[in-house]
Amino acid sequence: xxxxxxxxxxxxxxxxxxxxxxxxxxxxxxxxxxxxxxxxxxxxxxxxxxxxxxxxxxxxxxxxxxxxxxxxxxxxxxxxxxxxxxxxxxxxxxxxxxxxxxxxxxxxxxxxxxxxxxxxxxxxxxxxxxxxxxxxxxxxxxxxxxxxxxxxxxxxxxxxxxxxxxxxxxxxxxxxxxxxxxxxxxxxxxxxxxxxxxxxxxxxxxxxxxxxxxxxxxxxxxxxxxxxxxxxxxxxxxxxxxxxxxxxxxxxxxxxxxxxxxxxxxxxxxxxxxxxxxxxxxxxxxxxxxxxxxxxxxxxxxxxxxxxxxxxxxxxxxxxxxxxxxxxxxxxxxxxxxxxxxxxxxxxxxxxxxxxxxxxxxxxxxxx
Ligand SMILES: Cc1ncc(COP(=O)(O)O)c(C=O)c1O
Numbered sequence: 001x002x003x004x005x006x007x008x009x010x011x012x013x014x015x016x017x018x019x020x021x022x023x024x025x026x027x028x029x030x031x032x033x034x035x036x037x038x039x040x041x042x043x044x045x046x047x048x049x050x051x052x053x054x055x056x057x058x059x060x061x062x063x064x065x066x067x068x069x070x071x072x073x074x075x076x077x078x079x080x081x082x083x084x085x086x087x088x089x090x091x092x093x094x095x096x097x098x099x100x101x102x103x104x105x106x107x108x109x110x111x112x113x114x115x116x117x118x119x120x121x122x123x124x125x126x127x128x129x130x131x132x133x134x135x136x137x138x139x140x141x142x143x144x145x146x147x148x149x150x151x152x153x154x155x156x157x158x159x160x161x162x163x164x165x166x167x168x169x170x171x172x173x174x175x176x177x178x179x180x181x182x183x184x185x186x187x188x189x190x191x192x193x194x195x196x197x198x199x200x201x202x203x204x205x206x207x208x209x210x211x212x213x214x215x216x217x218x219x220x221x222x223x224x225x226x227x228x229x230x231x232x233x234x235x236x237x238x239x240x241x242x243x244x245x246x247x248x249x250x251x252x253x254x255x256x257x258x259x260x261x262x263x264x265x266x267x268x269x270x271x272x273x274x275x276x277x278x279x280x281x282x283x284x285x286x287x288x289x290x291x292x293x294x295x296x297x298x299x300x301x302x303x304x305x306x307x308x309x310x311x312x313x314x315x316x317x318x319x320x321x322x323x324x325x326x327x328x329x330x331x332x333x334x335x336x337x338x339x340x341x342x343x344x345x346x347x348x349x350x351x352x353x354x355x356x357x358x359x360x361x362x363x364x365x366x367x368x
Pocket of ligand 1: 047062064088090133182
């Protein structure tokens, strides 16, 4: 289906930055240096600065960032990793891929991030890592999770795939935990022209291990680890270098649209908007609303040509590939409710003020 108002509009971005991106790509092609060259080094330094971490290690995708970070932390068989029941499959896939056991916890009542109370109850002697997901561009309750992690000697690994630019309690996503994992999939707040990802960390040992793992575990000509090929390539790093300086302005534009939604839908019974706490900033990678009865809203948006998506149809614990022995979706009532009620609607900066007001009017109309 082709939408009159799509959720993601990469052509709008191209209209502004197309020439600069084409020039950057041509520069790399002319250089003949395509892997682990100066573009990657520069982008890694810029990303680390942007996140507030000492280092960034560019890898092939957000999924590989998670997998490599778990490998670098020596997480494997016999270890438990606490993950939210509501997330994209990749979070759990990475845990399963290293042979560790994902332990699912429900999300906060009415919210979509791991509930620290549930996390506390799920910690066992085998727990190694808390893996919060900053879903929809809002940080999970990292402060409460940090207290738990410290008390129990656990590592926090942030899935910040959707949250570049988000912050909570004065610290940015990707700088709270031992490491943060980012995706630069084209639909993300900072999107490459293909797949790319990165791990941010201020732990020098982890940096060294990650840099090794992404090149087959090589150190001084020896293969000291079983790694893989997972590198952000020079072309993607060059594209991301062009786009990174715009991240702040694009995030602010989405935040302005979010404020318009708040004005237009704030008093509307039947719609719950994302919260707006004082000590947080969101990346607004998505604008996720909750409706007690989403069906009429979905139908009205569709009729108006406005794209909407329900990204997560069921708690990730209930995905067939997670395997037998996991608890059924019923064990995560808040995640089930969130899956049923949450819709993402356009918030991107190229969506003008009047379009946002129009979308809000369609939603109000559907609920009248
Ligand atoms: C929460 C979350 N984690 C991990 C990923 C994986 O990122 P990638 O698609 O770059 O592998 C995504 C991508 O959508 C995501 O949303």
